[in-house]
Amino acid sequence: MSSISRVSKGRRKIEMKKMTKESNLQVTFSKRRSGLFKKASELCTLCGAEVGLIVFSPRDKVFSFGHPSIDTVVNRYLTRTLPYASRDTIQLMEANMRELNLRGLNVQLTKFTNQLDMENKRAEELKQLQKVVEALISLEKT
Structure with a gap:
């Protein structure tokens, strides 16, 4: 019996550079944004952290995530960074x-x-x- 071995490339590292194809860029942005917001939510839940995240899409749409709210987190950040x-x-x-x-x-x-x-x-x-x-x-x- 001969064994046929299959050669696969497996998971490969994706080169980090801006995508050229507009449709691929938009899909990737949406997926990555969802993942980023999910991780921020998990950080809030697991650690009790207050998180504020603002993302601008390639088409200049703004997306934000904040816990307890984006305004609360931004205000807290501004008042802490301006102690004087x-x-x-x-x-x-x-x-x-x-x-x-x-x-x-x-x-x-x-x-x-x-x-x-x-x-x-x-x-x-x-x-x-x-x-x-x-x-x-x-x-x-x-």
């Missing part, structure tokens, strides 16, 4: 963060308002179409 900051400076930083949050909420509000306007126009068009159909049905009956 005055109370006024810290209050100014907090006001700036609230303003950034308010801007984000305003963007969402504008988006939802535009969507609501489009849906209202669509509803009006459907009402008019319904009137036309009802008129045609009443004409057929006579």
